[in-house]
Structures are given as C-alpha cells and as structure tokens.
Amino acid sequence: MIEKTAAELSASLAAREVSSEELTRAYLDRISSLNEQLNAYITVCAESALEQARSADEKRAAGDSSPLLGVPIAHKDIFCTNGVTTTCGSRMLHNFVAPYDATVVENFNKAGAVLLGKTNMDEFAMGSSNETSYFGPVRNPWDTKRVPGGSSGGSAAAVAADLCAMATGTDTGGSIRQPAAFSGITGFKPSYGRVSRWGMIAFASSLDQAGPICKSAEDAALMMNVMAGHDPKDSTCANIPADDYTAGLENSLSGLRIGIPKQHFAEGLSADVEQSIRDALSEFEKLGATIKEIELPNNHLSVSAYYVVAPAEASANLSRYDGVRYGYRCEDPVDLEDMYKRTRSEGFGDEVKRRIMVGTYALSAGFYDAYYRKAQKVRRLIKNDFDLAFKDVDVVIGPTSPHTAFELGAKSDPVAMYLEDIYTIAVNLAGLPGISIPVAPVAGLPVGMHIVGDVFAESKLLNVAHQFQKHTDWHKLKPVITGGEAS
Ligand code: GLN
Numbered sequence: 001m002i003e004k005t006a007a008e009l010s011a012s013l014a015a016r017e018v019s020s021e022e023l024t025r026a027y028l029d030r031i032s033s034l035n036e037q038l039n040a041y042i043t044v045c046a047e048s049a050l051e052q053a054r055s056a057d058e059k060r061a062a063g064d065s066s067p068l069l070g071v072p073i074a075h076k077d078i079f080c081t082n083g084v085t086t087t088c089g090s091r092m093l094h095n096f097v098a099p100y101d102a103t104v105v106e107n108f109n110k111a112g113a114v115l116l117g118k119t120n121m122d123e124f125a126m127g128s129s130n131e132t133s134y135f136g137p138v139r140n141p142w143d144t145k146r147v148p149g150g151s152s153g154g155s156a157a158a159v160a161a162d163l164c165a166m167a168t169g170t171d172t173g174g175s176i177r178q179p180a181a182f183s184g185i186t187g188f189k190p191s192y193g194r195v196s197r198w199g200m201i202a203f204a205s206s207l208d209q210a211g212p213i214c215k216s217a218e219d220a221a222l223m224m225n226v227m228a229g230h231d232p233k234d235s236t237c238a239n240i241p242a243d244d245y246t247a248g249l250e251n252s253l254s255g256l257r258i259g260i261p262k263q264h265f266a267e268g269l270s271a272d273v274e275q276s277i278r279d280a281l282s283e284f285e286k287l288g289a290t291i292k293e294i295e296l297p298n299n300h301l302s303v304s305a306y307y308v309v310a311p312a313e314a315s316a317n318l319s320r321y322d323g324v325r326y327g328y329r330c331e332d333p334v335d336l337e338d339m340y341k342r343t344r345s346e347g348f349g350d351e352v353k354r355r356i357m358v359g360t361y362a363l364s365a366g367f368y369d370a371y372y373r374k375a376q377k378v379r380r381l382i383k384n385d386f387d388l389a390f391k392d393v394d395v396v397i398g399p400t401s402p403h404t405a406f407e408l409g410a411k412s413d414p415v416a417m418y419l420e421d422i423y424t425i426a427v428n429l430a431g432l433p434g435i436s437i438p439v440a441p442v443a444g445l446p447v448g449m450h451i452v453g454d455v456f457a458e459s460k461l462l463n464v465a466h467q468f469q470k471h472t473d474w475h476k477l478k479p480v481i482t483g484g485e486a487s
Pocket of ligand 1: 151
C-alpha cells in the first residue's frame with residue numbers, strides 16, 4: 001500500500017480499503033526501519049500523526065471526501081510547523097519550535113493531510129547534494145553511497161523510498177527539480193508567486209518558491225490544488241485565482257510545440273543522460289507533439305547572475321539570526337559584539353558563511369553597481385530569452401541535471417557544486433514553472449527530464465507531464481534499498 005501514489009491512496013481511502021490510521025502506521029514502521037540509514041527525516045511526529053489520522057478517518061466516516069484527507073505527507077524542514085521543531089537544516093535553528101504554521105502547512109492541514117514529520121535539507125536550502133545539513137547528509141535510496149540531490153534531499157529520498165506518500169520542497173535555483181531527478185521521482189516548481197512563501201524560512205526572497213515532491217504529475221496536481229492561491233500574508237504572492245490543476249490533465253498533446261534549447265544539450269552533458277532524454281522526447285512525438293531546436297543564448301550567464309543575487313538576498317535575510325530573538329545563542333558571551341560574533345560563527349556552517357560573505361560584499365557601497373545591479377540586468381536578458389522562445393513553443397524540454405547522482409563527498413569545490421544547477425537556475429531567475437519527471441535510468445540511476453513552461457502555465461506543464469506518464473512507466477520504477485530492508 002505505501003508504494004502507491006497519493007491519487008491511488010486517496011481512492012483506496014475513499015473505497016475504505018484502508019484507513020488513514022493503518023496507512024500512517026505503515027509509513028511510521030517504514031520510517032523506523034529505514035530512516036537511520038537514509039537520514040531523510042530530521043523530526044518524526046509519530047503521535048500527532050496517528051491523532052491526525054484518526055481524525056481524518058472520522059471525517060471520512062462523516063462524509064468528508066477531500067482528496068488528500070488522511071494521506072500522509074512530509075514537509076521540508078524549512079516550513080514553520082506550529083509546535084514542531086523547524087530547523088532549516090541548521091545548528092542556528094536546531095532548537096527552534098515554530099509558534100505558527102506556514103501557509104503551505106496550514107493549507108495541507110485544512111485539506112486533512114497527515115503530517116509524518118519534517119525532512120532533512122541543505123542548511124538554509126543552500127546546496128545541491130544535501131551534504132551541508134547540520135543533521136548529516138541524506139543518502140540516495142537508489143544507491144546509498146550517493147547523494148539524493150539538494151537542497152530538498154530529505155523530501156526526495158523520503159518519497160523515493162516510500163517513507164511518505166508525498167512531500168513539500170522549495171526551489172530557489174533547482175532544489176525541487178534536481179533532487180527529484182537524482183531520486184527518480186516527480187518534482188514541480190511553480191511560477192514565482194503562485195504559492196505563498198509565508199512561514200517558509202527565507203533564503204533568497206525573489207527566487208524561493210515552494211512546490212510538490214511526489215510520485216507522479218497527477219499527485220503534483222492534487223498537491224497544487226491545496227498549495228496554490230493568493231495569500232494576503234505574502235505580498236509577493238500573486239493575486240490571481242489558482243486553476244483546478246487536475247482539470248486539464250487529460251488534454252491531448254496533439255499539436256504541442258516543444259522547444260529543445262541547444263544550450264541544454266551542449267558540452268558538459270553526459271552522453272547517456274542525453275540519450276535517455278532524446279528517447280523520451282520521441283514519446284512526445286508519438287503523442288502528436290512537434291519538436292524544434294531553440295536558443296537560450298544567455299543561459300551560460302545564469303549561474304553567475306544567481307550567485308550574486310541569491311547570496312545578496314541571503315545575506316540580508318540571515319541577518320536576523322543574531323542570538324537575541326530565537327535560535328542558537330553562544331555560551332557565556334562577554335559582551336554584545338562577542339555574542340553576535342560567536343553566535344553566528346558557531347551557528348552557521350561553512351557554505352552559509354560563504355554566501356553571507358559573498359552577498360555582503362556584492363551589496364557593499366561601491367560594489368553594488370558592479371555586481372548586484374549587473375546581475376539584475378542579466379536576469380532580465382535571461383527572462384527575455386524565454387519570452388522570445390515562448391512565442392514559438394508551448395514548453396521547453398531538456399535534462400534536469402547534466403548527469404546522474406554523484407557519490408557523497410565527490411564535489412568538494414563549491415563552484416563545481418554551483419554548476420549542478422546549470423539547467424534549472426535560469427527558470428528561477430525568470431520566475432517560470434518547471435517540472436522534473438523520471439525517464440529511462442542510466443546504469444541503474446534515475447534521470448530527470450526538465451519541462452519548463454511560460455509564467456503561470458502550471459496546468460499546461462502538469463498536463464504534458466501527466467500524458468507522458470500515462471504512456472510510459474519510468475515513474476513507477478522503485479529503488480531496491482540495499483543494506484537495509486529491501487523494498
Ligand atoms: N543549489 C542552489 C544553491 O545552492 C539552489 C538551492 C535551492 O534551490 N534552494 O543555492
């Protein structure tokens with residue numbers, strides 16, 4: 001039962017084939033047997049989950065038929081959860097118990113989803129491998145010597161290993177899509193402003209966006225129906241009504257115009273991954289789509305622009321962790337300055353400090369024009385490339401990542417790690433929606449196909465991904481977890 005998609009579980013719950021309590025127990029058992037090995041969860045909420053499950057069962061018995069009622073979920077530990085530790089993967093917040101729920105969390109609570117726990121992540125969502133977490137690295141269920149991707153690595157591993165039915169993630173430069181690709185699951189980053197950021201711990205405010213990490217595009221649509229929509233508490237959340245994301249899933253792809261960016265099939269892409277993507281593209285042709293090569297001429301500037309904008313915003317956002325208000329405080333400070341210095345030196349890890357230093361430098365008087373303003377101009381060029389592309393095509397497709405999951409410790413050079421997001425970052429800079437779905441694996445490791453849409457074209461993207469999954473089985477492949485309980 002636990003291997004099912006959220007949509008299938010919803011049907012089983014509605015048909016009374018299983019109760020939410022039974023389901024929740026089954027996931028909690030699975031977490032008990034595998035979490036030590038995978039380290040996907042930082043916090044498990046066993047007792048409250050069972051309580052929520054029983055209440056969901058009562059509601060169903062009373063006639064409530066909300067689709068996700070009683071379906072167990074995990075939230076990335078970047079979302080504030082009332083009364084539950086919310087660490088953001090950092091020592092700085094290792095003991096922080098949030099006094100309120102993020103809007104995303106509140107929406108899932110209202111929908112009756114059962115919260116199993118909070119998932120591991122790169123510290124403050126900075127990373128592409130889940131190795132910067134204060135709580136230790138997450139392991140990839142397909143090969144536990146490898147990383148699951150990051151920064152939403154815990155959510156990705158938990159979904160891939162059936163430690164939950166669905167999970168939330170956040171994506172600032174690729175953190176939903178790249179771990180989804182490495183872990184063989186579906187990950188969807190909506191357009192900037194489609195999902196509320198209220199109560200989601202800020203990394204880079206103009207780029208951060210929450211989205212679903214799950215087992216199918218259909219599940220992503222069900223989750224988006226809960227997550228998306230205007231939130232008066234977040235001024236950057238679009239005041240545009242959300243779609244019914246399941247309504248268009250069955251639309252035909254006949255006549256769909258797909259653009260293949262030359263720059264996403266260039267040097268640096270592994271030949272095996274390229275072959276897997278090209279084979280998948282031929283499936284779309286069978287479904288009536290046409291494919292043409294397009295140009296995203298400024299794509300090569302995206303990583304550099306991002307690594308000015310994101311650290312600049314992070315340096316401002318992270319100034320709030322000062323040891324005064326909440327979170328970590330150093331022992332026995334001699335004076336205020338000593339407290340600030342030691343709290344931040346001891347509370348943050350190396351990658352976070354690196355970003356704060358880069359960001360502070362980029363924003364400092366005299367350098368602002370040279371770095372931040374220039375990066376914002378590049379950002380506009382990148383958006384213009386997409387605007388031009390979407391005049392001719394409906395979606396843009398390429399690989400999510402240049403290669404499959406790498407081994408833990410394999411990338412010690414920060415710049416090599418930054419280049420992991422070479423195909424995903426431009427989408428955040430342009431504020432667009434993007435989804436990663438599994439295609440044919442390479443040497444037993446998952447490969448993700450990246451589908452990008454125009455702004456607020458969430459329904460179109462989910463339709464394209466769902467039709468692909470209806471006609472292929474790659475998203476149904478499961479890892480066999482060695483060294484622990486076999487799946
Ligand atoms: N890997 C990128 C970074 O480290 C993106 C992270 C993210 O999307 N949260 O900043």
